[in-house]
Amino acid sequence: MKLLQKSHKLDNVCYDIRGKIHQEALRMEEEGQRILKLNIGNTAPFGFEAPEEVVRDVIRNIPNSQGYCESNGIFSARKAIAQYYQQKGLKNVDADDIFIGNGASELITMTMNALLNNGDEVLVPAPDYPLWTAAINLAGGKAVHYMCDEQANWYPDLEDMKKKLSSRTVGIVLINPNNPTGAVYPTPILQEIVEFARQNDLVIFADEIYDKILYDDVAHRSICTLADDVTIVTFNGLSKVYRACGFRMGWILITGPEKRNKGFLDGIKIMMAMRLCANVPLQHAIQTALGGYQSINELIIPGGRLYQQRAAMYERLNSIDGISVVKPHGALYMFPKIDKKFNIKDDQKFAMDLLRQEKMLIVQGTGFNWPEPNHFRMVFLPSIDIINDACDRLEHFLKTYRQ
Ligand code: PLP
Structure with missing residues (x-):
């Protein structure tokens, strides 16, 4: 046997x-x-607990959520997400730039599979949220770790990041606010990373799932608001800020030059279509969560x-x-x-x-x-x-x- x-x-x-x-x-x-x-x-x-209003709206929408929806997600949720980024200062964002998935986890795996060829390298922070390294390796890529500096509030060591660049590097992962260190990166650091990505044609994968869990008056800046000429994939979801881990609701926003992104978007669409769609009733939580009272505060x-x-x-x-x-x-x-x-x-x-x-x-x-x-x-x-x-x-x- x-x-x-x-x-x-x-x-x-x-x-x-x-x-x-x-x-x-x-x-x-x-x-x-x-x-x-x-x-x-x-x-x-x-x-x-998740906000009561969010739970109520999911329940209310179960009867009319029995069919599959479009692979990128229901329009009202994608529109609410687009508006969420408009309010962060992003001008040219629309519902079509958003893709909804069963948690950020699913989208991390799908994005890596959509983009990476065997041997492609992605710069990943050390320490990282380990799904990133796992998903890159599973997709045939290679996670190359850049150090974050404990002596400097656990900010990314930009010199180390630059040293790790090779001819195979296609992107950089940024986890901000960070899991596991809790670091929140100041705008000048984000600007340097954008410049590094710009000069080397890299995609930025910005995991911002804790974007509203901030202490001591620190501000969080979504890196996608800093450049429209760099491809940035922003990951977020309901698990943490809206205390709804079990809902498995996440999304990506893809920004950057349309012409450059076209092939990558084709890959994303194939990955999305293969799993038909994300859980439909739970997508109804998104509009209520993002637009409603922000009880996380x-x-x-x-x-x-x-x-x-x-x-x-x-x-x-x-x-x-x-x-x-x-x-x-x-x-x-x-x-x-x-x-x-x-x-x-x-x-x-x-x-x-x-x-x-x-x-x-x-x-x-x-x-x-x-x-x-x-x-x-x-x-x-x-x-x-x-x-x-x-x-x-x-x-x-x-x-x-x-x-
Ligand atoms: N990204 C980070 C940094 C996380 O800490 C987590 C979960 O702990 C995820 C992504 C996964 O989130 P989701 O529940 O949306 O799959």
Whole structure:
């Protein structure tokens, strides 16, 4: 009997946020153990709910959403998205520049498949949201990582980005606000990246799924508003800002010179058509979410739940001997550094040992394509009590842990 193997296409595809350690946590839960899960930016289990009005409009539209729709999505949702970018200052944007998908995840994979040929390189941040590296590699491309600088608020190291350019480079991924570091990039950095893309004919893939989850009065600038002569694919969706991860609703906006983009758009349209369309009832959430009351703002201002939880985790993590973390100004995560004295050589083992000993689940830094085993990611979605409990467990664990 010939044993079945996973395809070689998956040889360089890895998604550790739901990887081996996550599997072990599920196994432990099945045994009846209670695990503190700080591994995933899933809002609903932590009591963050989608706006009621959004849920109501989805339910109201179910009866008339029984057929497939056009592959790019229903018009009212695409129009609402176009208007969302018009309000950000983008002039020439229309519903036809928008493509709706089942979450940004699906669109990341589709976009990479639509554009990349074998061996094409894409510059990806380290650390990254690992779907990017996985999707590029799955599409036959090669993710080449540029470093983000922890000493400089985790901003992209532009010199390193430039050094990584080759004759095969076709694009740059930018995650802003960033997962896992929480960095929000200032406009001058974005302008330099636009200039770099312009000079080298690169496509910018801008993952802006946390664009409204901002703290401390930092402003977010959508990079597509900075240039109309560079091809920019902007990714966004309802999962985070509207606390609707399970709705699986995302979109891309493609801007830049029409003539240049034509072949790429043909590829996108083929990918869209192959899966017929995105979930239709949930597309009705988009217009209501984007045009309605922006309840996310209550959560991110001083006194708001996300703001307070971020403050609590930041303070408590930095108080642990051997742990230091840069304050995130956006998104839902921290990416703390583990001091050399713990001698961590394998951070997957670190995460597994922490899970088994303290029953808490984090994701190791190398899972985000960070090159050294000296970081990990925690989400600050849980209540302050749980955050404190998690940090107590981490502190207790580190008192004796050495590799
Ligand atoms: N991009 C980033 C940076 C993310 O953090 C996530 C989810 O955590 C996604 C994309 C995927 O989002 P979606 O739920 O729309 O598939």
